[in-house]
Amino acid sequence: MEHEQGLIELGGIRKSISLALVPEAVVGDYVIVHVGHAIGLLDPEEAQRTLDIFAQLERFQEAPPLPQMQPLAPRPPLESTQPVKELTP
Amino acid sequence: MKYIDEFRDGALARQIAERIAAEADPAQRYRFMEFCGGHTHAISRYGVLELLPENVRMIHGPGCPVCVLPIGRLDMAIDLALHQRVILCTYGDTLRVPASEQLSLLKAKARGADIRMVYSAADALQLAQQNPEREVVFFAIGFETTTPPTALVIDAAARQGVANFSVLCNHVLTPPAIRAILDGASAAERATAEIQGFVGPAHVSIVIGSDPYARFAREYRKPVVIAGFEPLDVLQAILMLLRQVNEGRAEVENEFTRAVSPGGNLRAQALMEQVFELRPAFEWRGLGSLAHSALQIRPAYRQHDAEHRFGLNYRSVADHKSCECGAILRGVKEPRECKIFGTVCTPENPIGSCMVSSEGACAAHYTYGRFRDIPLVPVAAEALTA
Amino acid sequence: MKDESPSSAEADSAAAAPKKNYVRPLDLRRGRIDMGHGSGGKAATQLVQELFLPELDNPWLRQNDDGARLELPGFDPAQGRLVMACDAHVVSPLFFPGGDLGSLAVHGTLNDVAMLGARPLYLSATFIIEEGFALADLQRIARSMGQAARAAGVPVVTADTKVVEQGKGDGVFISTTGVGVVAPGVHISGSRARVGDAILLSGHVGDHGVAVLSQRESLAFETQIESDSAALHTLVADMLAAAPGALHALRDPTRGGLATALNEIARQSGVGMMLQEAAIPVRPQVEAACELLGLDPLYVANEGKLVAICAPEAADALLAALRAHPLGRDAACIGVVQADPHQFVQMQTRFGGRRVVDWLSAEQLPRIC
Numbered sequence: 001m002e003h004e005q006g007l008i009e010l011g012g013i014r015k016s017i018s019l020a021l022v023p024e025a026v027v028g029d030y031v032i033v034h035v036g037h038a039i040g041l042l043d044p045e046e047a048q049r050t051l052d053i054f055a056q057l058e059r060f061q062e063a064p065p066l067p068q069m070q071p072l073a074p075r076p077p078l079e080s081t082q083p084v085k086e087l088t089p
Numbered sequence: 090m091k092y093i094d095e096f097r098d099g100a101l102a103r104q105i106a107e108r109i110a111a112e113a114d115p116a117q118r119y120r121f122m123e124f125c126g127g128h129t130h131a132i133s134r135y136g137v138l139e140l141l142p143e144n145v146r147m148i149h150g151p152g153c154p155v156c157v158l159p160i161g162r163l164d165m166a167i168d169l170a171l172h173q174r175v176i177l178c179t180y181g182d183t184l185r186v187p188a189s190e191q192l193s194l195l196k197a198k199a200r201g202a203d204i205r206m207v208y209s210a211a212d213a214l215q216l217a218q219q220n221p222e223r224e225v226v227f228f229a230i231g232f233e234t235t236t237p238p239t240a241l242v243i244d245a246a247a248r249q250g251v252a253n254f255s256v257l258c259n260h261v262l263t264p265p266a267i268r269a270i271l272d273g274a275s276a277a278e279r280a281t282a283e284i285q286g287f288v289g290p291a292h293v294s295i296v297i298g299s300d301p302y303a304r305f306a307r308e309y310r311k312p313v314v315i316a317g318f319e320p321l322d323v324l325q326a327i328l329m330l331l332r333q334v335n336e337g338r339a340e341v342e343n344e345f346t347r348a349v350s351p352g353g354n355l356r357a358q359a360l361m362e363q364v365f366e367l368r369p370a371f372e373w374r375g376l377g378s379l380a381h382s383a384l385q386i387r388p389a390y391r392q393h394d395a396e397h398r399f400g401l402n403y404r405s406v407a408d409h410k411s412c413e414c415g416a417i418l419r420g421v422k423e424p425r426e427c428k429i430f431g432t433v434c435t436p437e438n439p440i441g442s443c444m445v446s447s448e449g450a451c452a453a454h455y456t457y458g459r460f461r462d463i464p465l466v467p468v469a470a471e472a473l474t475a
Numbered sequence: 476m477k478d479e480s481p482s483s484a485e486a487d488s489a490a491a492a493p494k495k496n497y498v499r500p501l502d503l504r505r506g507r508i509d510m511g512h513g514s515g516g517k518a519a520t521q522l523v524q525e526l527f528l529p530e531l532d533n534p535w536l537r538q539n540d541d542g543a544r545l546e547l548p549g550f551d552p553a554q555g556r557l558v559m560a561c562d563a564h565v566v567s568p569l570f571f572p573g574g575d576l577g578s579l580a581v582h583g584t585l586n587d588v589a590m591l592g593a594r595p596l597y598l599s600a601t602f603i604i605e606e607g608f609a610l611a612d613l614q615r616i617a618r619s620m621g622q623a624a625r626a627a628g629v630p631v632v633t634a635d636t637k638v639v640e641q642g643k644g645d646g647v648f649i650s651t652t653g654v655g656v657v658a659p660g661v662h663i664s665g666s667r668a669r670v671g672d673a674i675l676l677s678g679h680v681g682d683h684g685v686a687v688l689s690q691r692e693s694l695a696f697e698t699q700i701e702s703d704s705a706a707l708h709t710l711v712a713d714m715l716a717a718a719p720g721a722l723h724a725l726r727d728p729t730r731g732g733l734a735t736a737l738n739e740i741a742r743q744s745g746v747g748m749m750l751q752e753a754a755i756p757v758r759p760q761v762e763a764a765c766e767l768l769g770l771d772p773l774y775v776a777n778e779g780k781l782v783a784i785c786a787p788e789a790a791d792a793l794l795a796a797l798r799a800h801p802l803g804r805d806a807a808c809i810g811v812v813q814a815d816p817h818q819f820v821q822m823q824t825r826f827g828g829r830r831v832v833d834w835l836s837a838e839q840l841p842r843i844c
Contacts, residue, residue: 011090011763018211021237021357030092032295032348033767035180035231036209037238040295040354046347047092054101054321090763099827106827134771136828185511191502199509208768320826437517438499456833 008033092347096319097135105324106140112331119145120283121330122420124152124267125290126448127318133453135320145327148282148420149443149450151266152290154231154259155182156418156442156449157373160406162259163188165396166228169257170194170202173399176220177204178213179228180235186445189406210235210242217246217254226395227256234292236260236384237357240364243386243393257395258386261371263293264301265382269373270419271309282420286330288323289315291345298353302341310339317345364390372405374442375418412441417450424451431455501525513565517834539743540664541587541726544657553659560587561652568690569612569646573682573701574778576649577619582706582778583729584653585627589708590725590781592663592715593655595629600651602636605644613647620649627706629653655708661715667723668744672812673790675783677710677797678703678805680733681761684775688768700760705779710800714783717796721789726782732774734832736782737820747815750822750832754809774835784812 006019008031018037019025031038113119123129129149132138138147151157167188170177177194184195184206198204203223207213210227217225229239239256246254273282289302294315302313312333316326326344333340343349364387371383386394395401408414412434413427424430424443434440436452443451501521511518528536535543542560546552564580574582580600588595600620604613624631631651657663686702707727714722724744728736733755741748757772765772779802785793790808797803810822820832 010767011759013760013763013767015767018209018238018241020241021354021360023356032292034234034292035238036211037241039234039237039292039357040348042092043347044092050317050322050325050344050347051095054098054105054325090759090766093766097826099825102827134824134830135826136824136830137826139828140826195509195511196507199507320828456831 006038008038093319096317096321098321101321102140102324105321105328109140109145109324109328109331110142112328112335113142113145114335115144117144117334118283119285119331119334120148120420121146121286121288121327122148122150122270122284123288123316123323124150124263125288125293125318126153126446127291128288128316128323129153129448129450129453131318131320131323133456137320137323140324141327145331147288147327148284148423149417149453150270150287150420151373151376151418152232152263153446153448154235154261155186155446156414157261157266157375158183158186158230158259158442159372159374160188160408161372161404162257163194164406165401165403166226166257167192167194167197167202169226169395169399169401170204171197171200173224174203175224175226175399176216177202177226177228178207178216179204180208180230181206182446183228183230185439187439210238214242214246214251214254217251218249221253223253224398225254226399227254228259229256230259232261232263232290232293233296233361236365237296237354237360240357240360243364243390244360246393247390252392255393255395255398256386257401258365258384260365260384261373262382262384263290263297264305265379266373266376267302267305269376269379269382271305271311273419273421284311284420285334286312286314288326288330289313289341291316291318291322291348294343294345294349294353296354296357298351299341299343299349300351300353306339306341312339312342314342315345315349317348363387372403374408375415377415408442409440414441414443414451417443424454427451538664538666540591540666542591542593542653544591555656555658557654558588558591558593558657559652559654560584560591561650562587563648563650565645565648566687567645568687569616571690571702572686574686574704575616575619576647577616578623579702579704579778580649580651581620581623581627581629581631582704584651585629585706585708586727586778586781588653588655589706589711590663590727591655591657592661592711592722592725593657594712595627595653595655595708598624598629598631598651598653599633600631600649601634603644603648603650604636604638605646606638606641608646616647616649623706627708629706629708658715660720661722663722663725665724665726665740665743668740668746668784668812669723669786670746670812670814671787672723672784673787673808674737674748674750674810674812675785675790675793675797676733676755676807676809677707677781677783677803678779679756679758679761680728680777680780681757681765681772681775683778684732684770685761685764687776688764700758700764703777703779705802707779707781707802710781710797710802713796713800714793718785718789718792721786722783722793723786724782724784728777728780728782730776731835732772732776733782734771734773734820735835737832738818738834740782740784741815741818741820744812745818747813747818748810748820749813750810750820752822752825754807756805756807773832787811 005016007014008017017033022038022041030042032040032042163186169175185193187193194204213227243256299315306313312330314326314329316322322344329342365384366387367381368383368385370378370380372378391397411429413422416422430451434444439445443449512522542558545557547557562584564576566576566579569576585595682700682703685700724740726736737748761772794806797806822830822832824830
């Protein structure tokens with residue numbers, strides 16, 4: 001099938017999924033996956049902004065500020081070793 | 090899991106919940122409808138309702154594609170599998186839905202029908218390529234999230250000339266369903282349902298964008314907040330809705346900015362436009378017939394349209410008389426107000442659409458929430474050793 | 476179209492009665508077996524209760540544990556009692572990371588015997604083999620069985636083989652029976668959980684199910700997860716030695732996962748449970764795989780784990796015994812037994828909410844939405 005197939009990684013699991021709906025995706029991008037397809041890109045800046053909004057609430061309270069969001073252990077970006085592949089039918 | 094775990098953080102949840110409690114006006118009742126199976130699931134699985142104050146209630150809307158699939162359409166699929174001897178490919182959710190004559194896809198399989206569960210539409214096409222001597226039909230259901238993948242395979246099948254592959258299309262659209270809820274059956278019903286705002290679906294909005302909801306906010310003066318599908322997203326969206334109600338605003342806000350843009354995924358939309366067209370009308374279980382609410386395959390792809398290929402006819406099948414799914418889907422009644430909820434109608438023996446999928450309002454309440462209907466059992470005093 | 480649901484009158488009277496669960500009885504005249512009956516959930520239980528039990532009825536079967544405790548004529552039960560358990564293995568694919576049908580067949584039945592608190596002594600095995608099955612594969616399976624049996628110190632003392640025509644079997648099916656002896660004074664049963672008891676789990680859940688799924692064609696993902704298939708009888712022996720009398724119930728959470736095992740015990744004992752999600756060990760890759768597939772790790776099968784219900788004062792000692800054993804290093808206390816007339820298994824979620832961890836109606840199917 002003439003799909004753009006790519007390899008995604010989540011928590012150590014690798015899965016081949018279709019990237020046909022997000023042709024602009026490049027190695028290192030994060031994608032939202034549904035029924036075996038990437039349906040959209042995830043914007044890391046917006047993600048952080050959203051998390052900041054969640055955490056900002058603490059400025060309304062007496063409690064000491066929340067510790068800085070723990071970054072997860074450094075992990076290779078989404079599939080750094082495999083380029084986005086095109087599979088020939 | 091990056092971008093997942095952070096959005097499930099319990100400490101942040103408490104913070105947002107406290108803010109909701111602080112800003113909720115005790116004299117006011119807040120009722121918000123969430124419209125996405127993924128949200129129903131997140132609310133249930135993480136126990137989000139527990140964190141909300143008494144006067145903030147969530148209503149499960151018709152965002153579960155399995156729940157709104159009419160029995161008659163399922164009968165078509167079963168008929169194809171049992172009598173036309175096709176290989177019928179389907180997502181897992183539909184396998185146990187009861188259809189007519191005490192059948193379900195799973196029971197039809199027990200009778201010899203060749204029914205295969207797939208995780209992706211692409212799997213179905215692959216099956217067709219691997220079995221050129223058999224007819225393979227993909228039973229396509231879902232809102233705008235699963236529609237582009239179906240469009241992809243139909244297009245691929247056409248370009249590669251996979252003649253033995255076709256799709257039984259049951260794709261439905263989100264905005265018409267929201268409109269049906271907002272219009273309600275009657276003014277009286279609308280007053281009872283009293284929905285003050287909507288939590289917009291996560292995945293669907295990635296595809297269609299946030300723009301389509303603007304007219305609901307405008308025309309019906311109801312706030313819409315599009316939320317991601319993690320529990321923190323949902324909580325934050327509830328807070329944002331609450332604020333809109335308190336401030337008398339009715340706007341479309343986007344909590345899910347990390348994935349949803351105003352215009353959505355243009356490539357996916359273009360593909361849908363290329364392969365599908367609107368049906369004049371389509372019956373929704375629980376909502377009745379809605380105009381321009383569902384998709385059918387365009388004439389250019391007719392050879393891959395199972396309805397044409399096999400000359401299928403649709404026969405409407407009514408729900409059980411005591412079933413309140415329609416009212417529940419529209420937010421007028423709660424599951425426990427249905428006479429047969431939890432007694433005759435259970436996940437093992439689902440009578441109506443709300444019970445068949447784990448994301449249906451009744452199934453979710455039964456599986457995760459029914460302990461709230463009964464007197465609370467205090468947690469045992471013993472401290473846990475660890 | 477004929478309406479397949481009960482009549483209105485039936486529905487009304489059922490609804491008027493105190494909220495009792497209505498389970499449609501099996502249609503013994505015209506019904507058929509479907510895949511739901513095999514998945515270890517409510518449907519499977521119903522099959523046993525409504526079809527097999529009435530026909531085979533006897534007090535041992537009625538006890539509903541995973542094995543039977545038997546008397547031997549002329550043998551003094553004060554010396555210990557005989558136990559017997561059986562299991563059939565139909566896993567597909569036959570070979571998976573961390574095991575295969577052969578080792579699974581040995582471990583599965585050894586564990587059923589061990590869950591009664593017994594020391595397994597002997598195994599029997601029957602093989603139903605499909606015509607055309609490769610001898611090389613059969614040898615691999617047999618070798619794996621032999622290794623597993625020897626490692627456990629429990630021989631396969633009798634076996635039988637049958638061949639069925641091509642298309643009538645899934646390669647090979649293995650059925651095993653195990654016999655063992657339970658020491659006097661040891662009385663472990665799913666019906667013995669008491670309010671206040673601690674709920675212990677021997678390690679990470681979900682490994683086996685994910686390892687098997689990773690092999691299935693439609694889910695071609697690579698993962699380092701291996702099946703946890705293992706024989707638990709020495710672990711159980713250590714636990715019995717550490718806290719004799721305090722161990723009330725044991726169960727290995729196989730098909731249907733941890734949630735099913737706990738619900739079974741709750742029902743048998745007539746109690747409720749409260750779990751702490753944060754305390755339940757799940758490997759990150761298993762969590763990720765379940766995330767990708769829309770599955771809940773609580774319902775995924777395990778083949779080398781056990782759940783133990785014990786008197787609260789013995790929990791520390793038992794955890795120490797578990798953690799000292801290679802198969803229990805990551806053991807944790809995951810909850811407490813509480814009084815509950817509705818026998819709900821509830822859970823405090825990591826998120827801060829509360830939910831019910833219910834029975835599966837049948838096989839857990841991945842969600843699309």
